[in-house]
Amino acid sequence: MYNHKKIIIGLMVFVLLISAPFLLNIGKAGESPELSLDTMVINQMDDKHCVEAVDFMRTDHPRLLSDWRDSAVREGRNIYVSTSGETFAMNLENSCLRCHSNREQFCDACHNYTGVQPYCWDCHDAGKGAVKK
Numbered sequence: 001m002y003n004h005k006k007i008i009i010g011l012m013v014f015v016l017l018i019s020a021p022f023l024l025n026i027g028k029a030g031e032s033p034e035l036s037l038d039t040m041v042i043n044q045m046d047d048k049h050c051v052e053a054v055d056f057m058r059t060d061h062p063r064l065l066s067d068w069r070d071s072a073v074r075e076g077r078n079i080y081v082s083t084s085g086e087t088f089a090m091n092l093e094n095s096c097l098r099c100h101s102n103r104e105q106f107c108d109a110c111h112n113y114t115g116v117q118p119y120c121w122d123c124h125d126a127g128k129g130a131v132k133k
Contacts, residue, residue, distance in 0.1 A: 033113045036105035041098055051080065051088045051095065065092065065120065092124050 042048060050057050052064070068090040071077040080088045080095075088095050100106045111118060 030113065033109040035109055036102055037100075038105075039099060039101050041101065045099075050099075051082050051086075053083075062118065065096075068092075092120060097124075 072090045078090050080090045
């Protein structure tokens with residue numbers, strides 16, 4: 001094999017360039033956002049709870065909201081029964097955003113941190129509590 005030294009050096013440089021972003025960021029995880037639950041509605045609640053458990057909502061709220069959308073819009077079902085047996089309206093504005101009215105300090109803080117751009121705001125105008133037309 002001719003030029004094997006050049007090929008090996010080239011491969012080493014390639015591997016170094018590809019792995020450089022990972023090597024340079026070892027131990028530099030970004031600080032997770034502080035989510036604010038300080039809203040008038042939440043502060044007035046005696047039993048502060050969401051439609052499901054906190055751990056479920058942290059990981060599965062996108063799927064839950066998508067299921068709500070499908071059930072309400074496509075199937076005409078508007079009531080959600082939680083695992084605790086409590087019922088909620090399947091409505092982003094009247095269920096979720098009624099309590100979490102601080103979209104910038106709650107929803108946006110986490111979505112910006114994770115780099116997720118949810119399609120909820122394509123139709124829902126969270127600041128005005130209405131569906132965009």
